[in-house]
Amino acid sequence: MRTNLDFSPLFRSSIGFERMLNALEAAGRAETIDNWPPYDIIKTGENDYRIAIAVAGLSQDELAITQEQNLLIVSGQKDNGEDVQYLHRGIAGRSFQRRFELADHVKVVDAGLVNGLLTIDLKREIPEEMKPRQIEIKADEVLPKAETKQIEGEKQVAA
Known part of the structure; x- marks a missing residue:
């Protein structure tokens, strides 16, 4: 008994797995398996x-x-290349x-x-x-303070 699976929901929610999902779909479509x-x-x-x-x-x-x-x-x-007559x-x-x-x-x-x-x-x-690598965590350094910028200045209201 062969069950066909629909992998389209996985395509919508996974990134970088296209080759694996395509291989799974192709394996499901394979009709004959050559065993030689x-x-x-x-x-x-x-x-x-x-x-x-x-x-x-x-x-x-x-x-x-x-x-x-x-x-x-x-x-x-x-x-x-040889001309051989096989009996069996x-x-x-x-x-x-x-x-x-x-x-x-x-x-x-x-x-x-x-x-x-x-x-x-x-x-x-x-x-x-x-390869996985270890990231060093620095404990004694103070990170620089982020500057805040004012996007809009104060608007003057006409009287």
């Missing part, structure tokens, strides 16, 4: 993640990893493109292919100016 190739998303630390994708039968040259602003695209294209083909060799939405400041730090498993290591690196 199978993958895992693993949290390896407080700001560290790993994506492991089963790409059996594909070589390093047949895989591509592209990172755009908030999107990671992993694609594979099997090179079928149980290992999938089809092309794929898998997209992962990334949060702000998440970057790919490493990728490797071992035993048919493509691993992509990600790290969230929050810029120094966006």
Whole structure:
């Protein structure tokens, strides 16, 4: 059972969450979920993640990893240059493109292919100016007194 939610009230009362709300709306509209190739998303630390994708039968040259602003695209294209006659083909060799939405400041730090498993290591690196910082409270200083300005002068009444 799928329930469609209306996020329009949230758009009216929240600022800066448009990308997240649009992603939630898009997820609700998704009709078919492509589950090829199978993958895992693993949290390896407080700001560290790993994506492991089963790409059996594909070589390093047949895989591509592209990172755009908030999107990671992993694609594979099997090179079928050989003329091979299969009696049974149980290992999938089809092309794929898998997209992962990334949060702000998440970057790919490493990728490797071992035993048919493509691993992509990600790290969230929050810029120094966006990290919480402690504000010093000064106790002995007196703040300058604000000047008051008179906006209108006294009006003289004609007699």
